[in-house]
Ligand code: SF4
């Protein structure tokens with residue numbers, strides 16, 4: 291794995307500040323049942339990092355005390371954390387909306403097959419990766435058999451009301467196969483909906499197109515193929531001032547499995563802590579976050595290229 295951070299040290303990304311704090315993105319750990327080529331976490335079955343119960347409780351305490359309305363659970367596969375159900379129940383009791391960034395296949399793994407019903411019961415929003423509607427493209431990016439298993443899980447979720455009942459939101463995530471920008475989100479969503487419904491009888495709410503971040507496994511692959519600089523050029527040449535106004539770090543913070551705070555999940559993966567210091571969720575004062583400079587480097591151009599990109603898709 292190549293070290294990417296030293297390659298992202300350009301100084302020209304514009305100054306940005308946090309406007310508000312609406313979402314807490316909580317990384318429950320880096321373990322995952324998959325090992326996808328485009329992973330910005332470098333997650334996989336051998337990772338050991340996991341949020342413990344003490345930290346989970348600190349995250350909930352912060353959220354309740356600061357009136358956070360939405361927690362976005364991510365990983366790795368967040369479901370592999372043994373406190374996954376605990377955090378969802380606690381959020382529900384405190385009227386906090388929760389979304390699960392789900393790779394789908396985990397819901398059809400040993401010990402996890404009761405999770406779809408659990409997610410229904412707690413009305414958890416599911417944001418599921420399906421980077422293409424063509425089987426061979428998904429399998430080449432995410433592993434052999436992933437597409438077939440993903441379709442099986444999507445059908446199960448549909449059968450429980452996901453994607454149809456307005457309280458059971460199921461959104462899908464597309465990301466490009468290689469070092470290019472995603473196509474227009476609204477047009478691609480039409481294609482996805484048409485193809486998945488016709489061929490597989492699968493239904494979902496929205497499609498989020500997300501630009502691949504030039505960090506961790508994806509960044510390292512670009513370096514090894516000598517494509518890193520070209521991809522950075524694509525991102526920089528497609529810079530959008532309008533997208534900059536809406537980058538997601540203006541309204542969220544990211545928490546790592548140890549409870550330390552970052553401006554976003556990508557900065558977490560680059561070990562770029564909030565304000566350049568390691569600050570723990572138990573020490574943070576929400577007032578000190580608003581109006582504060584966000585830590586940036588060249589990977590931020592991944593959020594401002596074309597129509598922009600965030601964990602909820604295109605920004606424009
Ligand atoms: S992209 Fe998602 S599903 Fe794939 S290895 Fe990374 S965390 Fe796991």
Ligand code: SF4
Pocket residue numbers: 537538539540553554555556557584585586587589590591593
């Ligand atoms: S990478 Fe993170 S800090 Fe940079 S613009 Fe995107 S969300 Fe903001």
